[in-house]
Amino acid sequence: xxxxTWASSLLSLIVVFACLSHVLGDVHSGEAGAKQxxxxxxxxxxxxxxxxxxxxxxxxxxxxxxxxxxxSFSPSPTSSSVTVTPSPRLYHVTSYGADPTGKxxxxxxxxxxxxxxxxxxSDGFLMQGISNLGGAQINLEGGNYLISQPxxxxxVGRGNLMIHGGTLKAxxxxxxDGYLLxxxxxxxxxxEYLFEFITLRDLLLxxxxxxxxxxxxxxxxxxxxxxxxTHFTTNGILAKGGHETYIRNSxxxxxxxxxxxKGERDFSGTAxxxxxxxxxxxxxxxxxxxxxxxxxxxxxxxxxVHCYNKATGFGGTGIYLKLPGLTxxxxxxxxxDYTGIVAEDPVQLQISNTFFLGDAFIKLKSINGVVNGVxxxxxxxxxxNKGIDIVxxxxxxxxxxxxxxxxxxxxxxxxxxxxxxxxxxVVQGNVTSWTLDLNPILLFPNLIKNVQYTFFHSxxxxxxxxxxxVSNNLVLIESDVQVSASVHVVADxxx
Ligand SMILES: *[C@@H]1O[C@H](CO)[C@@H](O)[C@H](O)[C@H]1NC(C)=O
Ligand SMILES: *[C@@H]1O[C@H](CO)[C@@H](O)[C@H](O)[C@H]1NC(C)=O
Numbered sequence: 001x002x003x004x005t006w007a008s009s010l011l012s013l014i015v016v017f018a019c020l021s022h023v024l025g026d027v028h029s030g031e032a033g034a035k036q037x038x039x040x041x042x043x044x045x046x047x048x049x050x051x052x053x054x055x056x057x058x059x060x061x062x063x064x065x066x067x068x069x070x071x072s073f074s075p076s077p078t079s080s081s082v083t084v085t086p087s088p089r090l091y092h093v094t095s096y097g098a099d100p101t102g103k104x105x106x107x108x109x110x111x112x113x114x115x116x117x118x119x120x121x122s123d124g125f126l127m128q129g130i131s132n133l134g135g136a137q138i139n140l141e142g143g144n145y146l147i148s149q150p151x152x153x154x155x156v157g158r159g160n161l162m163i164h165g166g167t168l169k170a171x172x173x174x175x176x177d178g179y180l181l182x183x184x185x186x187x188x189x190x191x192e193y194l195f196e197f198i199t200l201r202d203l204l205l206x207x208x209x210x211x212x213x214x215x216x217x218x219x220x221x222x223x224x225x226x227x228x229x230t231h232f233t234t235n236g237i238l239a240k241g242g243h244e245t246y247i248r249n250s251x252x253x254x255x256x257x258x259x260x261x262k263g264e265r266d267f268s269g270t271a272x273x274x275x276x277x278x279x280x281x282x283x284x285x286x287x288x289x290x291x292x293x294x295x296x297x298x299x300x301x302x303x304x305v306h307c308y309n310k311a312t313g314f315g316g317t318g319i320y321l322k323l324p325g326l327t328x329x330x331x332x333x334x335x336x337d338y339t340g341i342v343a344e345d346p347v348q349l350q351i352s353n354t355f356f357l358g359d360a361f362i363k364l365k366s367i368n369g370v371v372n373g374v375x376x377x378x379x380x381x382x383x384x385n386k387g388i389d390i391v392x393x394x395x396x397x398x399x400x401x402x403x404x405x406x407x408x409x410x411x412x413x414x415x416x417x418x419x420x421x422x423x424x425x426v427v428q429g430n431v432t433s434w435t436l437d438l439n440p441i442l443l444f445p446n447l448i449k450n451v452q453y454t455f456f457h458s459x460x461x462x463x464x465x466x467x468x469x470v471s472n473n474l475v476l477i478e479s480d481v482q483v484s485a486s487v488h489v490v491a492d493x494x495x
Contacts, residue, residue, distance in 0.1 A: 089136035091117045093145070093166075100143025102169060107149050110168075113138050115154045117161055126159040127220060129191040133161045140166020140203070148173055150211075152182035159196035159220075163203070170208035176233065179215035180205045183222065193242060195219040200227060207232040213252075218242045225249055229271075230256055236271040236289070243278035253287035259308055259337075261288065267310040274300050281305055292318045292339065298328040308337035312360060317342055321349065324367040336360040342394075348373040356390070359383035359416060365394040369401035376408040383416035391419045391443055400444065407494050408443050419443045421493040423473075430484035433468075436475045438491050446472050450492040453477060457485035 091113040094100055098109035117138050122131035144167040151168070168180045181203075183195050194217060205213040205227060213229035216222045218241040227250045229236040236252040239245035252271035255261060271289040272281060276297040283304040286292040292307035302319065310316025318336045321329055324345030331341065331351045338358035343349055345367045356362075356379060364371055381390040391408050393400065408421045423438035439445070448470040455465045455477065463483050469476040475489050 089117065089120055089134060091136065091138045092141055093138065094141055094143065098143065098145055100141060100145065100166070102144035102146050102167070104146065105148050105171065106145035107147050107151070110138075110140075110145060110147070110151055111149075111154065114151060114163075118153060118155045118158045122158075126196045127193055129157050130159040130193060130196045130220075131157060132159055136161050138163040140164065140168075142166055144169060146171050147180055150175070150178035150182040150215075151180060152184060152186075153195065156185045156187065156194040157191050159198065161197075162199040162201060164199070164201040165203070167204040167206065169206040170210045170231075172208065172210075174208060174210040176210045178211040179213060179235075179238070180207060180211075181214045183219050184215055184217035190218070193218055193220050195222070197221045197223075199223040199225065201225045202227070204228045204230075206230055207236075209233050213237055216240070216242065216245050220244055222246070223248070227251075230254065232269050232271075232289075234269060235273040236269070238273045238275065239279055240273075240275040242276055245274075245276070245279045247272060247279070247281045247284060249283045251285045251287065253285075253289065253309070255288040257288050259287070264288070264310055264316075265314045267314075267316065270294050271309060286318075290316055291320050292316075294320045294322060295329055296322045298323060298326060300329055302329070302331045303333050305331070306335040306337060307339050309339060311338040311358070312340050313338070318360070321346065325370060343374075345370045346374050347371070349375070351376045352378045354379045356381045359386060359388045361388055361416070362391045363394050364391065364400070366397050366400050369398050371400050371406055372402065372404045374406045374408075377410045379411045381411060381413045381416045383414070385415045387417055389417045389419045393443070403444055403447060403493070405494060406443075422490065424488070424490040426486055426488045428484075428486040430482065432480075432482050433476060433478045434485070434487040435477075436487070436489045436491075438473045438475060438489075442473050442491070442493055444493050447493045448473060448475065448491045449495055451475055452490045454488040455479075455485055456488065457483050459483060 093110050093113045096109040096113045098106035117136045120133060120136055123134045124132050126132050142165055147168050148171040170180060181200060183198060185194055200214060207213055209231050210233065212232045212234040213236045214224060216239045220242055222245045224237060224247045229252045232254055237247060254267055254269045255263060267288050268290045270291045271286040272293045274295045274297055278299045280301045281293060285306045286309045289309040292309040293302060307318035309318065316339050318339035319331060319341045321327055321343040325347055327343060327346045328348045332353050334354045336354060336356045338360055340360045340362060341351065342363045342365055344365045346364060347370060351362060352375065362376060376391060390411060390413055406421050408419060418441060420441055421443050423441040425436045425438065427434045427436045451467055451470060453467065463479045463481055465477055465479040468478045475491055477487050
């Protein structure tokens with residue numbers, strides 16, 4: 001549809017509505033009637049507004065012809081008269097003078113678009129103190145924008161806003177402690193939650209080896225979706241305080257590489273830093289960073305994460321759980337590719353259905369010697385026959401002393417050493433004592449909480465036999481007479 005025909009049909013539509021509301025208005029009389037009339041008018045305006053907006057959204061995407069001036073896109077809260085159409089809340093950054101070729105600095109232009117969106121009309125409240133922007137959109141229009149200062153949201157207490165569809169690149173003088181997109185505030189009397197339901201989608205963020213990509217502070221229900229974040233030196237994404245930052249379907253790497261990079265030893269930075277609770281990272285690839293994900297808040301879910309950020313052999317870590325004493329983290333359905341998981345004093349930790357490739361392993365690191373409620377089950381491990389244990393203990397700060405409800409079991413291995421908290425075996429002999437050494441399989445030294453054994457001998461006599469000792473993971477069974485027997489043992493460190 002051409003612009004003119006579209007505009008004229010819109011005009012006739014408005015005329016029709018104006019007439020219609022006039023007719024409806026005439027039906028009523030008196031005070032009650034007037035109230036009713038006002039009500040009808042409001043309903044009619046709302047309906048018309050929604051009709052117009054639907055039309056705009058379903059209309060073909062704008063031609064590359066010069067963009068309308070910002071004012072035609074900025075909402076005009078005073079335009080409540082029937083004949084003026086409310087503007088959709090779409091903020092096109094080029095309308096503010098942003099340069100989509102990435103040559104000129106677009107910081108101020110984009111900040112102005114963000115500012116206008118945040119100061120735009122709102123429809124009631126989300127959480128207390130957070131006004132609902134109705135789904136306003138800041139459209140980067142597929143451009144590549146040079147940014148010299150963090151795009152810090154100038155006001156707080158706003159929600160239901162999206163920034164989408166383009167590239168932001170830090171300039172050579174971007175502050176090295178800054179974030180390209182910065183949902184934080186420097187104000188000291190900020191509300192409990194700064195923002196709610198902000199969506200950052202379809203963005204490429206290039207930190208140009210100066211600082212980070214996205215910072216989300218004390219916010220609720222933030223979506224980071226289909227983003228590619230690269231060249232960060234601090235954090236690709238930092239989520240601190242607040243909760244429910246959902247990072248989905250995104251790609252993060254300090255260096256743009258597809259593995260086997262010559263500079264891998266020098267990779268630094270953290271791709272995702274979760275310093276808060278109840279966040280989720282799903283279907284995310286981390287292709288270069290010193291640490292893939294650092295978690296220091298509880299109840300976070302990591303699922304479908306593929307880490308090949310920096311091999312453990314080069315000093316890298318896939319996922320680092322830095323919540324000693326109360327971990328409450330789930331890592332499921334993920335892919336640890338030459339890089340492993342470190343958990344400090346894990347208490348309530350689930351690692352399952354995950355594939356560990358290239359001698360990648362899980363390390364439980366003692367801080368105060370506590371490990372409790374840990375399930376490492378149903379994973380696959382593959383290595384290169386270097387004798388690497390699939391689960392290892394780092395007791396350099398002191399041994400694990402409080403060990404309870406730990407289940408490491410039902411994992412399968414290829415070219416690595418199986419470790420578990422449940423071990424079994426059989427020992428035979430024509431003797432009076434049978435000793436089974438379960439140290440090669442059992443994870444914790446000198447810990448057996450429960451033993452079951454079966455004493456099998458084919459002679460005619462009945463013999464007395466008993467479990468005598470389990471210390472140092474050596475299971476000792478003795479009989480009162482010499483007899484040729486095989487003893488089957490199952491020993492458990494978990495319960
Ligand atoms: C077990 O050893 C004893 C004494 O050496 C011997 O008499 C007996 O035949 C052995 N039993 C078996 C089944 O080999
Ligand atoms: C169990 O064996 C250890 C040596 O492994 C020994 O020091 C300890 O005294 C034994 N305990 C009993 C009850 O025999």
